[in-house]
Amino acid sequence: MKLLTKTTLYFLLIMLPVFTAGAFYLYTEFNQEIKYETDEELVNDKLQWMRYLDTASVNNPVFSIKTPEFNLHPTNDAAQPTHHLKGVNIYQEPENTYAPFRQLSQVISLHNKNYELVLRKSLIEKDDLVKNIIHVMLAAFGGLLLFALLSNWLISKSIWKPFYRSLDKIQKLQLNKLDATVFEPAATHEFNRLNTALSAMTSRIHNDYTSIKELTEDAAHEMQTPLAIAQSKLELLLQDDTLSEIQLNSILTSYDELQRLSRLNHNLLLLAKIENQQYPLTEQPDLCTVVEKYLLLFEELIKEKDLHIHKEITATAPWPLHPALTDILVSNLLGNAIKYNYPQGSITIQLTPEAFTIANTSHLPEIPANVLFQRFKKHNNGYSNSNGLGLAIVKKMADSYHFHLTYFYANGQHTFRVSL
Numbered sequence: 001m002k003l004l005t006k007t008t009l010y011f012l013l014i015m016l017p018v019f020t021a022g023a024f025y026l027y028t029e030f031n032q033e034i035k036y037e038t039d040e041e042l043v044n045d046k047l048q049w050m051r052y053l054d055t056a057s058v059n060n061p062v063f064s065i066k067t068p069e070f071n072l073h074p075t076n077d078a079a080q081p082t083h084h085l086k087g088v089n090i091y092q093e094p095e096n097t098y099a100p101f102r103q104l105s106q107v108i109s110l111h112n113k114n115y116e117l118v119l120r121k122s123l124i125e126k127d128d129l130v131k132n133i134i135h136v137m138l139a140a141f142g143g144l145l146l147f148a149l150l151s152n153w154l155i156s157k158s159i160w161k162p163f164y165r166s167l168d169k170i171q172k173l174q175l176n177k178l179d180a181t182v183f184e185p186a187a188t189h190e191f192n193r194l195n196t197a198l199s200a201m202t203s204r205i206h207n208d209y210t211s212i213k214e215l216t217e218d219a220a221h222e223m224q225t226p227l228a229i230a231q232s233k234l235e236l237l238l239q240d241d242t243l244s245e246i247q248l249n250s251i252l253t254s255y256d257e258l259q260r261l262s263r264l265n266h267n268l269l270l271l272a273k274i275e276n277q278q279y280p281l282t283e284q285p286d287l288c289t290v291v292e293k294y295l296l297l298f299e300e301l302i303k304e305k306d307l308h309i310h311k312e313i314t315a316t317a318p319w320p321l322h323p324a325l326t327d328i329l330v331s332n333l334l335g336n337a338i339k340y341n342y343p344q345g346s347i348t349i350q351l352t353p354e355a356f357t358i359a360n361t362s363h364l365p366e367i368p369a370n371v372l373f374q375r376f377k378k379h380n381n382g383y384s385n386s387n388g389l390g391l392a393i394v395k396k397m398a399d400s401y402h403f404h405l406t407y408f409y410a411n412g413q414h415t416f417r418v419s420l
Contacts, residue, residue: 011152019141027134035102038121039085042104045119046083053110071118079109162186166195173202227262231255270328274396279322287317290330291351301338308346317353325397332390333358333416340364359415366409
């Protein structure tokens with residue numbers, strides 16, 4: 001969940017109970033105020049009636065009258081010094097329903113006789129007034145809440161804009177372009193501190209990247225030269241007819257190990273370059289052309305083992321991968337499929353614009369998942385003459401260029417699939 005959305009939700013969760021409590025409080029206060037005003041009207045009406053009844057004759061018909069809003073009749077109850085107020089519901093015949101009234105009752109003494117005086121005020125119109133007021137209040141509160149949410153969202157979005165700009169720059173950073181990263185100053189102190197920390201961090205990362213890049217380039221140059229010299233010297237010794245067979249075998253073994261060391265050095269440097277993103281995506285090579293090229297290059301090895309090649313290749317398949325890495329991807333997977341195959345085995349190649357799949361038969365068991373793409377792990381599982389870097393390089397390519405690399409084993413076939 002986004003921070004802005006989370007903040008808005010929390011604000012909504014806080015404001016809703018506050019607005020609900022405010023609406024309930026106002027409703028209660030309005031209701032109490034209306035009851036108070038109605039009671040004042042009833043008391044005032046009582047005083048008016050008392051003045052009138054004091055001056056009226058005893059035979060006046062008003063001394064025995066009953067209406068929904070006025071009731072005066074003789075009673076044997078004792079006179080009461082004060083009146084009583086309460087709410088009552090009275091049946092309304094036209095509407096066939098009960099209506100709320102506010103009632104004042106008191107036993108009074110007139111002309112030496114006791115009468116019960118009952119005055120009532122209808123609350124129907126006042127209840128309607130309260131309901132209308134509540135509807136207006138709810139609409140006002142709803143509008144106020146929406147306005148507050150919208151204002152909070154707009155203000156928060158404006159305040160957090162520098163943060164999202166910095167985050168966007170961090171997400172798009174490339175190691176070879178870190179030195180050109182500039183974070184814009186913000187009006188918020190905390191964001192300026194964040195940008196300062198990010199600038200310092202990217203500067204350190206760029207310096208480390210530059211140092212590692214220089215190290216790999218220097219290592220590639222400095223290590224390959226002595227290895228090449230040693231190999232050339234051993235080649236000269238192999239041509240010496242005066243050496244015994246034991247000496248020739250020792251020299252040949254040393255020569256093979258130097259070749260293996262040279263390949264190992266090359267592969268480790270290649271992994272370092274891929275990790276340091278030294279292969280920018282400049283074009284999209286056609287994977288079909290690359291596959292056909294390496295099938296032709298490996299033709300002698302394929303014929304030597306009498307392997308059967310099954311191809312399902314589309315006409316074109318441009319892939320977002322550096323040309324040099326495209327060659328390495330195909331040569332490693334196809335080379336392994338040939339190298340670990342048995343005579344008269346088969347290799348199946350499927351290629352589409354979205355996926356590259358290569359499957360080969362082999363007597364070797366399934367590669368355990370925990371060592372599948374680890375370096376220097378394959379020789380313990382029957383994969384001799386291998387340093388385990390081929391699949392590690394393919395895996396590193398897939399991670400760097402956001403491909404999906406999968407492996408599965410079934411019916412004596414090892415299958416690797418690289419998909420976009």
